[in-house]
Amino acid sequence: MSDHFRLLVAVPSGPYWNAKFAVDLINLVAFFSSLRVPGYRSQELRVANVRSSLLSKNRLDAVKMARESHCTHILFLDTDHTFP
Numbered sequence: 001m002s003d004h005f006r007l008l009v010a011v012p013s014g015p016y017w018n019a020k021f022a023v024d025l026i027n028l029v030a031f032f033s034s035l036r037v038p039g040y041r042s043q044e045l046r047v048a049n050v051r052s053s054l055l056s057k058n059r060l061d062a063v064k065m066a067r068e069s070h071c072t073h074i075l076f077l078d079t080d081h082t083f084p
Helices: 017-036 055-068
Strands: 002-013 041-052 075-076
Touching: 002 017, 002 055, 017 041, 041 055, 055 075
Parallel strands: 002 041, 002 075
Antiparallel strands: none
16 A cells, blocks of 8 residues: 555646636545545645646646645646536
8 A cells, every 4th residue: 555645736827817726626636635646645645736828838837836736646737628
């Protein structure tokens, strides 16, 4: 069994978010908190909003944040998309 599952949800964006996206992100965090990730003793979720006008720079900065935080996984979500 692995020790820690550390997920960074990276949200590269400009200055504004779609409201439906924000609600979906809140539901994702709640769902993650209510279930255990199989094979791990503990789990942690962080959300990072990396903002600038350069999407590729935002993504690179998010990867750096994940590495500095010793995250085991990273999930990129775009603010103009919605999800169940």
